[in-house]
Amino acid sequence: MATQPTQGFLARVSGKTKQLFGLAVSAGAADAGKLVATDSTGKLDMSLMPVGIGANTIIAPASEAIGAGKFVNFYSNAGAMNVRLADNSNGRPADGYLKDAVANAAAATVYPLDTTNTALTGLTxxxxxxxxxxxxxxxxALDSTDTANVGKLCQELGVAKSATELVTDDLGYITL
Known part of the structure; x- marks a missing residue:
């Protein structure tokens, strides 16, 4: 449960002055008509947004533990879409990335390429x-003339905006 916002306002309720606070998280229809407030990050909680407005993400089960900032690959696991670590050495191109770590079999929130991965470190x-x-x-990039790279994927992911942010591109990949 979100903490109560620090700013409030005074309102007349049943003939008495009462301090009220904006809603930081919505429970749905029961909160209709209430004023809203930003959360601890200064942003609106997704529960306050209308259907269709929000982060462009895909939720899928992880078939292995995956760390924050890691690039992932979608694949069919017994007919259901799952995510696993992308890897240039074994034919698993990057389809997106995670901002938060996820355990094996947990629901992973995958951000698509063409967005900014803000969960990396050590970038130039x-x-x-x-x-x-x-x-x-x-x-x-992998050297296509190096025989050790035969069968590997060469996939450009993007350009670093800072030491922790990679502005990704969905440029596809080639198999060397």
Missing amino acids: PGARYWLGTAGGVISA
């Missing part, structure tokens, strides 16, 4: 990055 602003192994990134 302005540098380009490619898919590495185990959902990670590397700072150079």
Whole structure:
């Protein structure tokens, strides 16, 4: 449950002055007509937004534990879509990434490419990055003339905005 906002307002309720606070999280129709307040991050909680407005994400079960910031691959697991770590060494292209870590078999919130992954570390602003192994990134494209790279995926992921932010692109990949 969200904490109560720090700012309130005075209103007349049943003939008496009462201090009221904006709603930081909605319980649905029971909260119709109430004033809203931002949460501790200064943003509106998604429960206050209308249907169709919100983060562009896909929720899918994780078939392994996946860390925050890792790039993931969608795949069919016994006919159901699941996510696993993307990996340039075993034919698993990146379809999106996670901002929060998730345990094996838990619901993963996957952010699509063409958005900004803000859960990384150690990036060089302005540098380009490619898919590495185990959902990670590397700072150079795989060399297509190196026979050790035969069968691996070369997928450019985007450019670093800061040490922790990668502005991703959905550029596709090639199999070397």
